Amino acid sequence: MTKVLERPLAPWAEPAWQHLRALRAQPPAALLLHAAAFGDAEALAERYARLLLCEAQAEAAPCGSCRGCREAAAGTHPDLLRVAVPEDKREIGIDQIRQASDWCSRTARGRHRVLRIRAADRMNRAAANALLKTLEEPPPGVVIVLSAQRLHALPATIRSRCLAVALRQPEEGEYERTLEQAGLGAERVRAAQARTPGDLSAALDLAAEDVETVEAWQRAWRQGVEQGDTLQAAAQLSETDWPQAQVWLQRQVVAWAREPGAAALLQPAWAALMRLRRMESTTLDRLLPAEEVIILLRRAYTALSSPPRRQPAP
Ligand SMILES: [Zn+2]
Structure with a gap:
């Protein structure tokens, strides 16, 4: 039940x-x-x-x-x-x-x-x-x-x-703190404030939707970067809220680049991601450039002699 x-x-x-x-x-x-x-x-x-x-x-x-x-x-x-x-x-x-x-x-x-x-x-x-x-x-x-x-x-x-x-x-800053404690990052706190100023319940509704989206991104990451099914992963990412998906991808790459030896290997993927960011495109237009990003991430993943068994961060 x-x-x-x-x-x-x-x-x-x-x-x-x-x-x-x-x-x-x-x-x-x-x-x-x-x-x-x-x-x-x-x-x-x-x-x-x-x-x-x-x-x-x-x-x-x-x-x-x-x-x-x-x-x-x-x-x-x-x-x-x-x-x-x-x-x-x-x-x-x-x-x-x-x-x-x-x-x-x-x-x-x-x-x-x-x-x-x-x-x-x-x-x-x-x-x-x-x-x-x-x-x-x-x-x-x-x-x-x-x-x-x-x-x-x-x-x-x-x-x-x-x-x-x-x-x-709410006291000064209490609303923002509560959203952050609910697992929303600073960006999403700002987005929630813009869309539902001062209204925690409405913001948490948005956050609940977001949790599903983030899970979809994490699945796409595992599928594409870790398992090599790059086209399918790109298609999954493109279907979600694309500007948000890009921000999430950037955060993954930035976090990954802190690991020993990863920064140089991630450079091509980062460049492709920045090119993609500048594109104003339809879902179809962005599919192949998005796949390029995943392919380059996959390359970095396999090139690292002992690929970190890393879970994408939320
Ligand atoms: Zn009851």
Whole structure:
């Protein structure tokens, strides 16, 4: 049975998480989680919803293995409803909240029914008024978890009926350090900052994608440089994010060049890599030049009298 992997929690979400965990046995009818970065509030709200639905009665975090955890992650749990801004709309509308309120009044399979309202600060006025009715008389066992970035965008009447839990602000440099500790190199930290400023959850999503890509590069390296299947390796590399793949290849060569006797042997491969870097090309155009790089790396690999049994660095 596959286990649902729990994403690491941002250090600045940790105090809020401890607070939520303490509320596990007797959760309030409505919670409002808010953070400067929306993804962080979202991640926490999702984790708390899963903790409430975990059938293993896990204390620290959802167990990830039980029926409740797996169904919640797959989006099929009968006691979990997520409401969000529809993709083709800009706000959460009244119909969505009315349907959610009906859902709340049905019988739970387990102890709780959890209604998650993502980006609650984007409910329109009618939707907020409809939600207020449910918040005034919440059905027993129902836990409504709102997440929001702009607290002031929520009506005071809603805020006053929720227990508000705020994530603290990351300290200076804490966001960058956390990404680096999660295994992202400096370049990827910069890329993550550019694409998802300040939002650790979103950055970790990117990082997870990256791990698969790096594994594909490592396979290509073994296949081409160590086993001599150079064309196949070049094809594999060309199909991935090519600018990133080149940066990775450069790092491999630089690291390898530090080994005794390797620098001179790697010179031709390095030159070919630099030529390739200057090329603005389509996948097809770069296949042969990429193979040339692999062939030259392969040559260096076999020329070293005792080729290092080196694993490509991550
Ligand atoms: Zn569980």
